[in-house]
Amino acid sequence: MDQGLLIVISGPSGAGKGTICKSLLEKLPDMKVSVSVTTRKPRNQELEGINYFFTTKAAFEEKINHDEFLEYAQVYGNYYGTPKWKVLELINNGKDVILEIDIQGALKVKEKYPEGVFIFILPPSLEELKKRITDRGTESKEDIIRRLDCTYEELSFAFKYDYLVMNDYVENAVSKISAIITAEKSKAIRQIALINKIRED
Amino acid sequence: MDQGLLIVISGPSGAGKGTICKSLLEKLPDMKVSVSVTTRKPRNQELEGINYFFTTKAAFEEKINHDEFLEYAQVYGNYYGTPKWKVLELINNGKDVILEIDIQGALKVKEKYPEGVFIFILPPSLEELKKRITDRGTESKEDIIRRLDCTYEELSFAFKYDYLVMNDYVENAVSKISAIITAEKSKAIRQIALINKIRED
Numbered sequence: 001m002d003q004g005l006l007i008v009i010s011g012p013s014g015a016g017k018g019t020i021c022k023s024l025l026e027k028l029p030d031m032k033v034s035v036s037v038t039t040r041k042p043r044n045q046e047l048e049g050i051n052y053f054f055t056t057k058a059a060f061e062e063k064i065n066h067d068e069f070l071e072y073a074q075v076y077g078n079y080y081g082t083p084k085w086k087v088l089e090l091i092n093n094g095k096d097v098i099l100e101i102d103i104q105g106a107l108k109v110k111e112k113y114p115e116g117v118f119i120f121i122l123p124p125s126l127e128e129l130k131k132r133i134t135d136r137g138t139e140s141k142e143d144i145i146r147r148l149d150c151t152y153e154e155l156s157f158a159f160k161y162d163y164l165v166m167n168d169y170v171e172n173a174v175s176k177i178s179a180i181i182t183a184e185k186s187k188a189i190r191q192i193a194l195i196n197k198i199r200e201d
Numbered sequence: 202m203d204q205g206l207l208i209v210i211s212g213p214s215g216a217g218k219g220t221i222c223k224s225l226l227e228k229l230p231d232m233k234v235s236v237s238v239t240t241r242k243p244r245n246q247e248l249e250g251i252n253y254f255f256t257t258k259a260a261f262e263e264k265i266n267h268d269e270f271l272e273y274a275q276v277y278g279n280y281y282g283t284p285k286w287k288v289l290e291l292i293n294n295g296k297d298v299i300l301e302i303d304i305q306g307a308l309k310v311k312e313k314y315p316e317g318v319f320i321f322i323l324p325p326s327l328e329e330l331k332k333r334i335t336d337r338g339t340e341s342k343e344d345i346i347r348r349l350d351c352t353y354e355e356l357s358f359a360f361k362y363d364y365l366v367m368n369d370y371v372e373n374a375v376s377k378i379s380a381i382i383t384a385e386k387s388k389a390i391r392q393i394a395l396i397n398k399i400r401e402d
Contacts, residue, residue, distance in 0.1 A: 120389065125402050158396050163387045166395070176387055183384030186364045186377055188321065194367070195359050201326050 002193065004091040005184055006113060007031075007098045007177070010106035011121035012151040014129045016167040020121060021100045023174045028181070032090050034099040037063070040078035053083065071101070071108035082109065096181065103154050110160065117184050119177060120161040124168045126151065203394065205292040206385055207314060208232075208299045208378070211307035212322035213352040215330045217368040221322060222301045224375045229382070233291050235300040238264070241279035254284065272302070272309035283310065297382065304355050311361065318385050320378060321362040325369045327352065 009017050009024075025031055037053040039060050048054055055063075060079045063069060072081030082099060090097045099116075101109065110118055123129035126148055133144050158164055163180050167173045184190070210218050210225075226232055238254040240261050249255055256264075261280045265273060273282030283300060291298045300317075302310065311319055324330035327349055334345050359365055364381050368374045385391070 122395070122399065125399055127402065152400060155396055155400050159389050159393075161389050163384065164389050164392045164395065165387055176383055179380035179383035180387060182377055182380035183364065186366055186381060188360050188362050188365050191365045192360075194323070194365065195356055198323065198326055199353060199356055201328065 002094060002185070002190065004032075004093070004095040004097060005181065006034075006087060006091060006109075006116035007096060007181060008106050008109055008116050008118045009098060009100045009121060009177075010103055010118065010161070012103070012123065012129070012154045013147065014133050014151070015121040015123045016132075016170065016173070017100050017121050019170055020167060020173050020177070021098055023170050024098065024177055027174055027178060028096075030096070032095045032097045034082055034087055034097050037069075037072075037081045037083050038078060040080075053086075070099075070112050071105045073105065084112065087113075103157050107157065107160060117163070117180065118161040119163045119165055119180065120158045121173065122155075122158070122164055122166045123151075124166055203295060203386070203391065205233075205294070205296040205298060206382065207235075207288060207292060207310075207317035208297060208382060209307050209310055209317050209319045210299060210301045210322060210378070211304055211319065211362070213304070213324065213330070213355045214348065215334050215352070216322040216324045217333075217371065217374070218301050218322050220371055221368060221374050221378070222299055224371050225299065225378055228375055228379060229297075231297070233296045233298045235283055235288050235298050238270075238273075238282045238284050239279060241281075254287075271300075271313050272306045274306065285313065288314075304358050308358065308361060318364070318381065319362040320364045320366055320381065321359045322374065323356075323359070323365055323367045324352070325367055 009021055011017055025033065035049060035053060037055055037060065039055060039057045042054055046052060057079065060081065063081070064072060068084055069081040070084045070087060072079060082101070082105070087097050099109065106118060109116060123132070129151060130144060130148055133139060133147060139147065165173050165176045210222055212218055226234065236250060236254060238256055238261065240256060240258045243255055247253060258280065261282065264270060264282070269285055270282040271285045271288060273280055283302070283306070288298050300310065307319060310317060324333070330352060331345060331349055334340060334348060340348065366374050366377045
């Protein structure tokens with residue numbers, strides 16, 4: 001059986017990673033989602049193993065010491081991490097796994113698992129990004145300017161990724177990502193078993 | 202403007218390269234075909250610049266000396282070659298170019314133009330390949346056995362290619378190749394201009 005792929009969907013905040021992942025999962029229902037481990041308390045209706053794996057700080061830190069995360073970060077005093085063992089278990093069972101993550105996290109994952117497929121979601125323009133963040137209405141003008149400065153810097157990391165996909169329309173972006181997944185599965189390097197099978201027959 | 206891609210469709214004889222290319226061109230009518238240069242005489246209805254560029258032996262050899270071919274070979278005393286200048290002209294004008302070629306030729310092209318997208322077309326099995334060649338009815342039993350031995354050896358070159366696509370059904374194969382082309386155009390390395398544009402805006 002062929003190994004599954006780890007598909008890392010990343011990019012600046014506001015580029016539309018979440019919407020794209022949701023739509024991609026509808027299109028490719030066999031795909032699994034990487035569920036994060038966190039030390040923060042469950043909120044209403046959050047389910048263990050669906051939204052997060054909830055754990056204690058001590059248990060999380062022990063996992064850090066055992067190198068059990070593809071990446072982790074501390075935000076407002078809580079840990080969040082991508083469990084390596086869960087991802088590898090799925091991949092080794094031939095499942096494709098999708099991981100939605102910010103740029104800093106994605107670059108850490110790339111160090112630990114360079115075989116992943118790293119996709120950078122681009123906003124169509126900084127102007128459009130500004131519009132999207134403003135339309136959300138959750139941030140002050142200063143925050144929006146800071147955010148855009150940050151995005152400008154983040155774009156320089158795009159070349160550390162394998163692919164860039166512009167989120168002009170969600171359907172376009174999702175269809176490109178599907179094509180990328182098909183192409184990655186067709187890579188010669190991923191199909192050693194197939195060739196050997198034909199030669200043995 | 203982005204550069205076009207050189208899509209090299211290659212693989213063992215009988216794998217179905219020709220049928221795939223024909224169907225791919227119907228699906229992607231903007232794609233251009235690389236037309237070979239030859240010293241052989243035109244046959245009925247063959248048109249200059251459509252089927253081949255016809256030339257003299259002396260002119261061909263001068264082009265060899267000026268390194269003007271991506272690859273060339275001599276078959277039954279006639280030269281056949283892939284004109285580098287023609288392919289690059291199309292690519293530099295943003296056109297994608299498809300080149301259908303045998304394995305030996307493809308590996309030579311890869312030396313001169315490693316930026317190409319090298320796709321190896323696999324028969325579903327050696328058994329199926331035997332059936333296809335037998336059904337053609339143009340070759341003796343000995344020839345068929347020799348051909349299959351040759352294919353068995355040729356499969357070991359598959360890993361020099363970027364992608365392997367099994368030609369189980371032409372439609373499947375063509376749809377995979379279309380996905381590969383979309384994915385290749387999404388590669389970060391091919392989209393430097395796009396990022397710079399967003400940052401400049």
